[in-house]
Amino acid sequence: MHQRLVRRVRQLTGMGFLAGVLLIALGVAGQSGTMAVGLALLAVGAFALSFRHHLTGLVSHPAVDAYLTSVPVAPVLAGAVVIWFAGASPGELQTLGGVLGLLSLVNHLLRPVYGLGYRLITRVT
Secondary structure, eight states, X not given: OOHHHHHHHHHXXXXXXXXXXXXXXXXXXXXXXXXHHHHHHHHHHHHHHTTHHHHTTSSSSHXXXXXXXXXXXXXXXXXXXXXHTTTBOHHXXXXXXXXXXXXXXXXXXXXXXXXXXXXXXXXXX
16 A cells, blocks of 8 residues: 555544544543633644644654654544534543544554555556
């Protein structure tokens, strides 16, 4: 599979999984989904994104590097989910985090299917 596609899939997986963990942690802490919490997560994510270029190349392994550079985007995704579902109870935030983590796991498990599709498309063209 093309290395850019592999890197993007890994980044999506890491970003979604960490955003799910953040939402679950907020729910366990008893925090409900308010606009203030969503905006705070967006602010933390924007601040973290400004330092994202420092994480590139920190580790020589390409898989770990892809996951590491996706970490700053996770609070932005978690903040967007909290804002979208404003007024969610702590239990609902935990559920949203679990669903987001599950979608990330499905994305990770579908990597061989993505590779097969990529090989078929490149073979046909």
